Amino acid sequence: MQPARLFAAWLTIGAVPFLLLLGLMLHGDLAPMPGLLGIAVNAAGAFMVAAIWTHDIELLVETLRHAMAGGSALARVAAAPRIPAVARITRGIERLSRSLDSRASEIGALLRANDAIIERLPDPLLVLAPDRSVQRANAAVRAAFRDEIPAVLRNPVLREAIAKAWSEQATQTVALSLPVPVEREVQATVIYLNPPLADGGQALVVLSDRTRERRVEQMRADFVANVSHELRTPLASVSGFIETLRGPAADDKAAQTRFLGIMAEQADRMRRLIDDLLSLSRIELVEHQPPAEKLQLADLLRRVVAGFEPRLAERQTTLVFEAAEDLPMVPADADQLTQVATNLIENALKYGKVGGRVQVSLTLPNPGGTWPAGAGVVLAVRDDGPGIARAHLPRLTERFYRVDKARSRNAGGTGLGLAIVKHIVNRHRGHLYVESDEGAGCVFSVWLPVRG
Ligand SMILES: Nc1ncnc2c1ncn2[C@@H]1O[C@H](COP(=O)(O)OP(=O)(O)O)[C@@H](O)[C@H]1O
Ligand SMILES: [Mg+2]
CATH class of the missing domain: 3.30.450.20 (PAS domain)
Structure with a gap:
């Protein structure tokens, strides 16, 4: 209890009766003895009342302070109030603080629920x-x-x-x-x-x-236009041969064998075209979602390169693969990167020179190059064939774009291989670079980010 407050309360309570008694005494209306006695009794009574009030009010203030601090107001003040009305008030404050506490925790729970809803x-x-x-x-x-x-x-x-x-x-x-x-x-x-x-x-x-919906609409339109255009030639050829087989060549065994061979080739071409178109559209559908799993590309490429072994003799090509040590894993879709490597190596074999050399490498980007910022890994396929004239480079990855249509067709190309490569690389948030000097071969490099 603070003495200053107690003293102030004592004065406030006792001052008026004291002055009254003193006045009466001085005026002679009250004899000195009873007057002094009255003053002493008044002083003692006023002190007691002041002590009780100060004590209770300080208790009340303490209870309020606890309640406002939000702590359990009920880490209670040790003593109990002496005035019944004050005791009721402190109990009221305690109840109020308890209900405020539980409301605050309800509000906290609601806010957390809101957060969780928005987050998920x-x-x-x-x-x-x-x-x-x-x-x-x-x-x-x-x-x-x-x-x-x-x-x-x-x-x-x-x-x-x-x-x-x-x-x-x-x-x-x-x-x-x-x-x-x-x-x-x-x-x-x-x-x-x-x-x-x-x-x-x-x-x-x-x-x-809404990319997916829009893309599906666009793709449907493209698909119809491209396919009808690309299928017309082999289809016309097959129909032509059917007519011939029914009519003029009906009895010509040798011609029949030859024509059926050509028809089988044309059917094969149509099948390859459809396969490529379907794989292109499948890639486009997921292009905006980068792959989630991480892969060590060296193992994957070693398998792809080994798969080409049987086809090398046909064009007397040497195919070599080298991978730098300790390359980081990259976020990658194994099937799609197999397709990237296959398409690039296939092109190098088909369009490279007979008796040439195709180099497949997996390295960290060399510091001098114009690679994107951030850690990456570079897959490069280099050939020593005739290369590609500069003017064609920007359009190579367009669907059905071929430098030499007849040559591509003869080699069984659909004109979709590099378009597929580009879309897969996009999906991996990577970059495709083509460098070529006519007569000196070309290098197709795929930069893939280490962090997807
Ligand atoms: N390594 C290469 N050397 C020369 N030309 C190439 C090479 N790779 C691709 N090309 C050219 O790019 C064109 C497009 O390639 P691609 O999309 O794979 O289609 P396709 O191989 O089915 O014709 C090819 O037709 C060819 O003219
Ligand atoms: Mg190709």
């Missing part, structure tokens, strides 16, 4: 703060856009939608076309929240990836 929602979702900065990005948006979230938010169409959501305080929906790192069609919905979220979030931005 399968839709890519951003929460924007009142100043339009990103307050939160949920797991789906982090997986889909990784480090590109700031770039997505700089998209002018999205920025305008956000500004409009703010000025009109209403939901806005826009279609975005994101060019990097792979082209994506995204529907962005900006939901302005009024009132804002408990954590201050002012708007939600839902980024739904």
Whole structure:
């Protein structure tokens, strides 16, 4: 108990009766003896009342302080109040604080539930703060856009939608076309929240990836156009031979054998074309999802290279493979990278020179090169054939683009091999480089990131 407070309370309670008694005494209305006695009794009584009050009020203050600190108010103050009304008040405060505590923990649980819902929602979702900065990005948006979230938010169409959501305080929906790192069609919905979220979030931005739907539409159109064009020639040839076999060559055994051979070749060509188109469309469907597993590419390439052994004699080609020691694993889809290596080596054999040498290598990017930033591994396929004229290089990976159509067809090519390579490399967030000097062969290099 603080003596100063006790003294002040004593004075406040005792001062008026004391002055009254003193006045009466001085005026002669009260004899000195009873007067002094009255003053002493008043002083003692006032002291007792002041002591009780100060004690109880300090208890009350203490109880309130505990309650406000949020701690269990009930880490109680040792003594009990002496005035019954004060005792009731302290009990009331304790009950109030208990119910506030349980409400606070309910609110905490609700906030955590909100957080968990936003975090685990399968839709890519951003929460924007009142100043339009990103307050939160949920797991789906982090997986889909990784480090590109700031770039997505700089998209002018999205920025305008956000500004409009703010000025009109209403939901806005826009279609975005994101060019990097792979082209994506995204529907962005900006939901302005009024009132804002408990954590201050002012708007939600839902980024739904529509690439797949758009791509399927586009692919269907491409497929029909390309396939009809590419299939027409072999089909016309097969129909022609059927006519001939039915008519003029009906009795010519030798011609029949020859024509059936050609027809089988044409059918084979159609089958290869369809296989390549299907594998291209399958890759395109997953192109925006990088592969999840990590692989040691040296083993995979060794197997691919070994698979070419039986075909080397035909063109008297030497095929060598070398891999640098201790290369890091890279995120990769084994089937797709097998396809990349197969297509590049096949081209080197087909278009390289007879009796030439094809080198397949797996290395770290050499420091002088124009590789992307970040750790990577480079798969290169080099041949010493006639090479490719510079003018063709930018278009090589287009579907059905061939430098020499007749030669490609004769070699059983569909014109889709490098398009498939490009799409697989894109899916791996890698880069394909083609270097060639006419007459000096070419090098196809695939740079793959170590961190996908
Ligand atoms: N190593 C190479 N040397 C020379 N030309 C090549 C080489 N690789 C590819 N090409 C050219 O690029 C074209 C496209 O290759 P690709 O997409 O694999 O189709 P395809 O092999 O079915 O014709 C080929 O037709 C060929 O003209
Ligand atoms: Mg090819």
